[in-house]
Amino acid sequence: MTDRLEEMFARTRAEGRPALIPFLPAGWPELNDTVRLVEAAIEGGADAVEIGLPFSDPLGDGPVNQVAYEQAIKAGCNTETVFAAVAELRARGVRAPLLVMGYFNPVLAYGVNRFVEAAARAGVDGFIIVDLPPQEAAELEVPAREAGLHMVYLLAPTSTDDRIRLVAEHASGFIYCVSVVGITGARTEVSAELPEFIARVRARTDLPLAVGFGISAREHVAAVGKLADAAVVGSAFVRTIADATAPGRPDAVRAFVEEISGREPAPRS
Amino acid sequence: MTTTLPDERGHFGEFGGQYVPETLMPALIELEAAYHAAMEDPEFHRELDALLKDYVGRPSPLTYAERLSAEVGCKVYLKREDLNHTGAHKINAVLAQGLLARRMGKKRIIAETGAGQHGVATATVCALFGLDCIVYMGAEDVRRQAINVLKMKVLGAEVRTVQSGSRTLKDATNEAIRDWVTNVRDTYYIIGSVVGPHPYPAMVRDFQSIIGIEARAQMLAVEGRLPTIAVACVGGGSNAMGLFYPLLEDNVRLIGVEAAGEGLAKKHAATLSAGRPGVLHGARSYLLQDQWGQVMEAHSISAGLDYPGVGPEHSWLKVSERAEYAAVTDDEALDALQKLSRLEGIIPALESSHAIAHVLKMRGTVSPDDLIVVNLSGRGDKDMQTVATALGVEI
Numbered sequence: 001m002t003d004r005l006e007e008m009f010a011r012t013r014a015e016g017r018p019a020l021i022p023f024l025p026a027g028w029p030e031l032n033d034t035v036r037l038v039e040a041a042i043e044g045g046a047d048a049v050e051i052g053l054p055f056s057d058p059l060g061d062g063p064v065n066q067v068a069y070e071q072a073i074k075a076g077c078n079t080e081t082v083f084a085a086v087a088e089l090r091a092r093g094v095r096a097p098l099l100v101m102g103y104f105n106p107v108l109a110y111g112v113n114r115f116v117e118a119a120a121r122a123g124v125d126g127f128i129i130v131d132l133p134p135q136e137a138a139e140l141e142v143p144a145r146e147a148g149l150h151m152v153y154l155l156a157p158t159s160t161d162d163r164i165r166l167v168a169e170h171a172s173g174f175i176y177c178v179s180v181v182g183i184t185g186a187r188t189e190v191s192a193e194l195p196e197f198i199a200r201v202r203a204r205t206d207l208p209l210a211v212g213f214g215i216s217a218r219e220h221v222a223a224v225g226k227l228a229d230a231a232v233v234g235s236a237f238v239r240t241i242a243d244a245t246a247p248g249r250p251d252a253v254r255a256f257v258e259e260i261s262g263r264e265p266a267p268r269s
Numbered sequence: 270m271t272t273t274l275p276d277e278r279g280h281f282g283e284f285g286g287q288y289v290p291e292t293l294m295p296a297l298i299e300l301e302a303a304y305h306a307a308m309e310d311p312e313f314h315r316e317l318d319a320l321l322k323d324y325v326g327r328p329s330p331l332t333y334a335e336r337l338s339a340e341v342g343c344k345v346y347l348k349r350e351d352l353n354h355t356g357a358h359k360i361n362a363v364l365a366q367g368l369l370a371r372r373m374g375k376k377r378i379i380a381e382t383g384a385g386q387h388g389v390a391t392a393t394v395c396a397l398f399g400l401d402c403i404v405y406m407g408a409e410d411v412r413r414q415a416i417n418v419l420k421m422k423v424l425g426a427e428v429r430t431v432q433s434g435s436r437t438l439k440d441a442t443n444e445a446i447r448d449w450v451t452n453v454r455d456t457y458y459i460i461g462s463v464v465g466p467h468p469y470p471a472m473v474r475d476f477q478s479i480i481g482i483e484a485r486a487q488m489l490a491v492e493g494r495l496p497t498i499a500v501a502c503v504g505g506g507s508n509a510m511g512l513f514y515p516l517l518e519d520n521v522r523l524i525g526v527e528a529a530g531e532g533l534a535k536k537h538a539a540t541l542s543a544g545r546p547g548v549l550h551g552a553r554s555y556l557l558q559d560q561w562g563q564v565m566e567a568h569s570i571s572a573g574l575d576y577p578g579v580g581p582e583h584s585w586l587k588v589s590e591r592a593e594y595a596a597v598t599d600d601e602a603l604d605a606l607q608k609l610s611r612l613e614g615i616i617p618a619l620e621s622s623h624a625i626a627h628v629l630k631m632r633g634t635v636s637p638d639d640l641i642v643v644n645l646s647g648r649g650d651k652d653m654q655t656v657a658t659a660l661g662v663e664i
Contacts, residue, residue: 056563059446060290078561109562156292182451
């Protein structure tokens with residue numbers, strides 16, 4: 001089987017642009033919205049999608065994602081809702097990498113091996129578990145690797161060179177570089193310390209690097225593109241969906257991704 | 270039984286660890302190094318011991334509770350953490366962490382609080398050391414513990430009310446962690462219990478062990494022997510670990526008492542009695558959660574026990590069967606508060622009343638030769654509004 005993430009990075013590197021990866025909380029705003037919103041994002045130019053597995057206590061997330069998770073849980077979204085959405089997307093022919101992002105407790109509650117098997121069966125490409133640093137991750141990393149799924153770890157500007165080395169040793173697919181010291185949420189500027197941070201990571205790994213947290217405008221994506229291989233857009237994307245009417249959500253998603261990816265000229269304001 | 274845990278990576282058997290966003294890992298590594306350096310520095314201990322004596326008022330007395338003993342059927346002693354400055358055991362670990370923060374050059378202190386006792390202790394120590402203090406407190410707890418909120422403000426702390434989730438200690442802790450992730454470079458997070466990522470559970474336990482070290486020596490001095498049973502309430506579990514840890518290798522029954530709230534079949538906070546292992550707030554431990562791993566809202570009449578998690582070392586003591594864990598209801602705790610008040614002239618905190626309630630329930634199961642030490646972890650002044658509401662009294 002070809003590796004969807006490798007394929008994606010080969011393509012975006014050939015095209016000389018960063019991959020654009022939006023983040024979407026699963027089962028939100030309505031329980032059955034995930035499939036149509038992921039498809040709309042891909043139509044708009046998303047190269048991959050991170051699907052958020054809701055958690056009641058998302059301590060690495062800002063208020064935008066936290067509220068979305070609360071609403072999704074209240075609507076009945078659970079681990080199987082997420083896998084069912086991924087399976088349906090694959091059945092409908094979606095080839096883009098789909099990553100499950102979340103926290104470790106829902107994985108543990110489902111059973112780590114069962115979680116990996118169900119994810120592989122549904123067509124998930126990898127995991128990003130915010131509160132599972134590599135030194136705690138063996139119980140997920142080992143079965144994930146056996147199943148051909150990627151473990152994407154995070155690094156932050158606070159990361160020491162030792163931590164960068166440890167993450168580089170364990171990561172596969174790409175490394176998620178958190179652009180700021182902080183939680184998720186849209187910010188007006190990309191952090192000034194980003195270039196130095198990315199350079200420190202770049203010197204220690206050949207894996208593709210994605211930059212996320214605080215990426216909310218096309219200038220940010222363009223700036224990230226000069227430093228790294230992918231830009232992750234989270235809270236700004238989530239807010240766009242929250243602000244749209246229910247029938248208008250796919251169009252809003254498509255338009256947002258077209259705009260931020262630079263495929264379409266920015267609307268005149 | 271081993272007192273050598275946690276291992277190098279912060280694990281107590283399968284529990285504990287460091288389940289945190291990567292942003293915090295360097296801070297935890299830095300903290301652990303600073304903590305070990307402090308523990309090996311005689312000057313740190315000199316400073317801490319002097320403050321515990323002259324500022325907190327240690328050692329706290331071990332009081333023989335004669336009339337309570339008659340009710341229970343064996344001798345019962347109370348370890349009087351309620352007599353500490355700020356009214357509870359919390360100050361022990363806060364003072365030590367405040368000294369540590371000062372050594373590390375961190376000028377900004379954050380903390381979470383449930384009942385407000387940890388928040389007041391933190392605000393107190395920050396005032397003493399001239400440090401900036403921000404305390405996160407759930408909106409529900411702000412309502413229940415208005416006096417403690419006022420005390421923190423009088424002491425110069427900023428109290429940030431948390432409106433998310435269940436608006437109690439769990440959510441205040443989420444907010445404090447978010448603050449720490451954002452401001453990690455200049456901020457020290459003073460965690461109030463034996464919870465959170467390594468090294469907190471071990472560090473807070475070590476700083477609270479003064480309770481058990483004193484109680485052990487005091488009991489030997491008064492009775493010439495060790496207690497046969499040690500009892501303490503368990504929310505996160507810091508006062509219980511403080512009492513239990515110096516007794517782990519002795520032949521002493523250790524009983525932790527959780528909050529059964531409205532009953533284990535209804536709303537409660539009895540994590541060890543009715544939860545399953547999981548990961549919350551940086552550590553693997555027992556947790557109240559639904560089948561999908563979503564954390565459930567806890568309930569207890571006592572804000573300090575109203576937490577769906579528990580310290581990882583308690584999970585270890587449970588599965589290794591070194592300690593037993595029981596649970597008592599809101600009503601039983603309220604009764605115990607009144608009973609101890611009338612029997613001994615001591616109004617216990619609602620948290621500590623859970624331990625007293627369990628001791629009262631042990632009547633008939635103890636022999637006259639048993640010797641019980643109960644950790645009276647805090648005083649009940651802060652709970653008078655809650656007690657009035659529960660008893661239908663207007664004040």
